[in-house]
Amino acid sequence: MRKIHVIGIGAGDPRQLTLQAVDALRGTDVFFVLDKGEVKADLTGLRRDILRTHVPEGTYRVVEARDPERDRTAGTGAYSPAVGDWRSARAGIYERLIAEELGADESGAFLVWGDPALYDSTLGILEEILERGSVAFEYDVVPGISSVSALAARHRTGLNRVARPVQITTGRRLAEEGFPAGVDDVVVMLDARQAFRGYADQDVDIYWGAYLGTPDEILDSGPIAEAAPRIERLRAEARERKGWIMDTYLLRRAPGDR
CATH class of the missing domain: 3.40.1010.10 (Tetrapyrrole methylase, N-terminal domain)
Known part of the structure; x- marks a missing residue:
């Protein structure tokens, strides 16, 4: 066999x-x-x-x-x-x-x-x-x-907070449906749409990484209103340089900001 x-x-x-x-x-x-x-x-x-x-x-x-x-x-x-x-x-x-x-x-x-x-x-x-x-x-x-585990390790953060759930989803679903009900920590994969841009006016932090675990690894984090423009620029430059990009990020919303 x-x-x-x-x-x-x-x-x-x-x-x-x-x-x-x-x-x-x-x-x-x-x-x-x-x-x-x-x-x-x-x-x-x-x-x-x-x-x-x-x-x-x-x-x-x-x-x-x-x-x-x-x-x-x-x-x-x-x-x-x-x-x-x-x-x-x-x-x-x-x-x-x-x-x-x-x-x-x-x-x-x-x-x-x-x-x-x-x-x-x-x-x-x-x-x-x-x-x-x-x-x-x-x-x-x-x-x-996984890239999810690597992302959390590189940013020295956990994926969830005490007694709170975490959900893994895609950029497509985040763009169409937003944060899942009752969830304030969302890991996003396969996001060609850069759906994180839709949260720039909210109290949300982002922990982002591209080409995780490779010599080309790029990291950024911070309040999304400040980090989103940097990430968009880094992402565009990297895609232009390499011709493709694989990135993953964690969105962390302040409790009660729903």
């Missing part, structure tokens, strides 16, 4: 891997890597750096495939179907890689940024492949340090 490891590799720093993740890396024969194109070539490079750091040379091979494009122009009603189509396209690629590149007694691995359980599609894609029934394998999951 083929074996697949889904390994959380942290936010980018090779030192963020857990001992369990290193053990899984060293027990893998084939690493599957999706190429996201020239603009994001450094993401592939970071994965290779992790392998060079933790796995003896000559004990594994890397198989690359091109990541399918996702329709990022879909409106609110079409967003979920667009994501579903993209995931199914990825499933077809993963299915082919496992069937053609992995021997019956070999183990393969997908290296997942952050943690596989948080805003990542790999687990759902593997389940879709198994449901198709054309290739059999078993898989396990190794947790990783």
